[in-house]
Amino acid sequence: MCFACSPRNPIGLHLQFSLEDGVCRTTFTAGEVHQGWNGCMHGGLIATLLDEVMAQWLWLQGIAGMTAEMTTRFSRPVPVGVPLEVTARQTGGRGRLFELAAEIALPDGQVPVHARAKFLKV
Numbered sequence: 001m002c003f004a005c006s007p008r009n010p011i012g013l014h015l016q017f018s019l020e021d022g023v024c025r026t027t028f029t030a031g032e033v034h035q036g037w038n039g040c041m042h043g044g045l046i047a048t049l050l051d052e053v054m055a056q057w058l059w060l061q062g063i064a065g066m067t068a069e070m071t072t073r074f075s076r077p078v079p080v081g082v083p084l085e086v087t088a089r090q091t092g093g094r095g096r097l098f099e100l101a102a103e104i105a106l107p108d109g110q111v112p113v114h115a116r117a118k119f120l121k122v
């Protein structure tokens with residue numbers, strides 16, 4: 001029962017994904033229960049959104065991959081209560097290794113956080 005995507009996980013994020021033109025996409029609005037500092041989404045949960053959207057880029061193409069490495073740049077706080085657009089795309093890779101990038105965009109287009117990761121097909 002995936003914490004990020006299972007519709008049956010009672011404490012999960014219940015994310016739903018689409019893949020179009022090589023971009024995987026989901027949306028999420030953080031609430032007070034997802035805060036770290038007051039008014040700001042917890043960084044670990046931000047990383048969860050980014051990790052999952054990249055994993056789903058693979059999964060929606062029939063590839064089961066595990067995160068082998070991930071770097072996250074937190075440039076600005078992510079506010080709670082606003083709809084976030086979370087996207088991922090492929091940046092490289094060879095064989096079993098997939099290199100992906102993901103970002104979170106605010107409604108005004110600002111990108112407070114982005115990530116890069118390597119996934120290995122299992």
Ligand SMILES: CCCCCCCC/C=C\CCCCCCCC(=O)SCCNC(=O)CCNC(=O)[C@H](O)C(C)(C)COP(=O)(O)OP(=O)(O)OC[C@H]1O[C@@H](n2cnc3c(N)ncnc32)[C@H](O)[C@@H]1OP(=O)(O)O
Nearest residue numbers: 002005051052055056059065066067068069097118120122
């Ligand atoms: C009714 C049922 C329906 C089911 C529906 C399901 C719905 C669900 C759908 C979708 C779910 C999506 C959920 C995703 C969740 C988000 C993703 C996560 O959070 S995953 C968890 C966190 N990650 C881990 O726990 C990994 C822990 N690590 C490992 O298990 C291994 O290290 C693993 C698998 C990553 C690699 O292990 P190896 O044994 O397979 O491979 P090796 O031999 O180590 O490496 C292979 C090659 O890759 C290179 N490599 C490995 N890591 C590398 C790295 N970081 N950078 C560059 N190269 C690397 C190595 O040097 C090697 O290269 P050379 O073949 O020797 O040339």
